[in-house]
Amino acid sequence: MHRVLITAAIVFGLVAPSSANAAPEPALTPAAIDAYLDEAMESTGLPGVSLVVTHGDTVVHATGAGRDSRGEPMAADSPMRVASLSKSMTATAVMTLVEDGRLALDRPVVEQLPEFRMDDARANRITVRHLLNQTSGLSDRTVDIGATDKARTLTDNVATLRSGTLAAEPGTRWAYCNVNYDIAARLVEVASGRSFGDYLRERVFGPLGMTASGTDADLPAPPNGFTSVFGQWVARPELVGFPGGGAGSVITTAADMGRWLIANTGNGPHLVSAQGLTTMQTPVLHRYGMGWGTEEDGDLLVHSGNLFTYNAAQAIDPKTGYGFAVMTNSTGLADDTYPIMLGLAAMSRGETPEVPGATRQWSEVALAAIVVAALGLGGLGVFRARRWASARRGTWWTGARLLPALVPVLLFAGFPAVISIIMGGRAVTWTQLTYYAPLLITVGVAAAAGLATTATRVYRLRSVRSGE
Incomplete structure (x- = not known):
């Protein structure tokens, strides 16, 4: 949300000026990463950051800098909310069920989730693929987002959509809407017979060794994050809407994100087939695949995650086999996780990174x-x-x-x-x-x-x- 608020500030005149074929490995060392992180912390003034860099099947470096709201040092094992980075994990959970034959990407959702109903006949044509590609026609403007946020279970969350309509014919237009991934999470529950959180732990996090990861419905809340008020960082509790959903509920650590990135570069334990991984990472509309998008130049697969006191960004470079994740326990009128991530990616290519400005x-x-x-x-x-x-x-x-x-x-x-x-x-x-x-x-x-x-x-x- 804060990226858009920067745009708003500009409008109002308020803002001042796969690894098997990997290229030769640049000299990206833990010492170089630490030095860059120190520069970034100095220039941005962020209270706390954790990050991880991977290459092939190896964690190059996982670390942290700054402190949390309790005064504890940030580290590779600090629990962090990663917001919409959760979507790539939800898509993976769905794909495991697709490859098990328990879900089908191109069958209508209503045939696989009978409880899904909307006040729009076009909704009967929404497929699982449409949900994951964010091309279902669902929009914040045509469903009651306030009601979805008040739901306490995925069943109730889906039920709130019955009075909603679509903004476009399914498959014709891309629109980012969290509802898509909450419906997908409910599909996981129905197809697997387990809660969404349990399924993530058993079929996604467990096989990768992500022992510190889960949803905000299953894990203790991380420490309060920070918001910036005219240069002062103020600790505030996160504004959590619907807990345990598929759109943005995951809590994890930099260490666990290292395992996640390795899997998504096609290394380590394979959660899905190579074809399944390619399907999720291939853009369809608006440079978006299934929980992964692409940078404008197409070199990186990326996704950002923005909450109200936590931000995160992840990327993988299919050409070099590198992976990057940056997480911060703060938010303001600029998201610094994304430029820090891009700086690390530049370093991996042997380029001089741009240090985020103030x-x-x-x-x-x-x-x-x-x-x-x-x-x-x-x-x-x-x-x-x-x-x-x-x-x-x-x-x-x-x-x-x-x-x-x-x-x-x-x-x-x-x-x-x-x-x-x-x-x-x-x-x-x-x-x-x-x-x-x-x-x-x-x-x-x-x-x-x-x-x-x-x-x-x-x-x-x-x-x-x-x-x-």
Whole structure:
């Protein structure tokens, strides 16, 4: 979500400036990774990071830097929420059942999950492949996301969709929607006869030795993460919606992510066939496969994961056999996990990595400056309201002259809807926006200043016209 909020800030003018055929191995050493991580921590100011780099069937380095909200050092075994990185794991669980003959990618979901119903006949044509490719036609704009978040079981989660509709004919348009992967998780339960969390542990995490991994419905919550408030990191509990779903519920560690990356480069224990792995990693629409997408240049298979106090990014390079995962226990108006991951990928190719800049810090400096300016202009507007009213006492267009100061008020009143539009229809709530406090505070202060100016001008105008 925070990536889109950066875009929102720009719109409002607030942000300142397979390994078998692997290429020869570049000199990517643990010491080089540590040195790069130190630079990244210094430039970004992140409170805590854990990461892992793999090559072929080997973990090159798994480590951590900084601290968690309890003051404990971050390490390779620190529990981390990885958000939408979970989708690649859910897709793998589904693919194991496809290869076992218990699910079929191209049969309609309703034939394999009879409880799935929507108020749209087109939903009967959604296949399992559509769900995993995010081409089902499901959209945050056409289903009740608030109701899905309040569900406590996958069964109840799927039941909330009965009043929903589709935004497009299945298979014709790509739209990122978490509901796709929660339905997929329920398919896993029905086809396997086990809970989604149990199936992940038995058929995905267990065979890979990912002993510290599970869903947030099965594991203790990690320490609170952090949100940035004008340069200060504030510990807050994660805003968890539906627990144990297939879209973003996995908790894991850098050490376990190393095992996951090795498997997804075609090394280590094989969870699915080579053909199954290729199917999941092959883009269909919008450079997206099944829980994996591609960078614009097509060199890396990637996926990011964004919550409200944790962020993560993963990538594998099919040409070199390298894998990368970066996780942080914080969020702000910039996601630094992704550029750090890209820097590690550059190092693996023997290139000089780009160290992430202070995007978050400069963004928040710009926002703070706007807050100060809004307070100053609001105070000036109130102070000069009598003069303003006297100069416009007899003009008929005075009412229209009041409107500019109300623009921030209107923006603030509809802010969740505005952000939702910028996000392409993704559902946004006021509670979620509080986790991006600098942006919300900036718009709120501007609205308060505009409202105070307008109210004072109206009062003074009435006084002038009544002769007081």
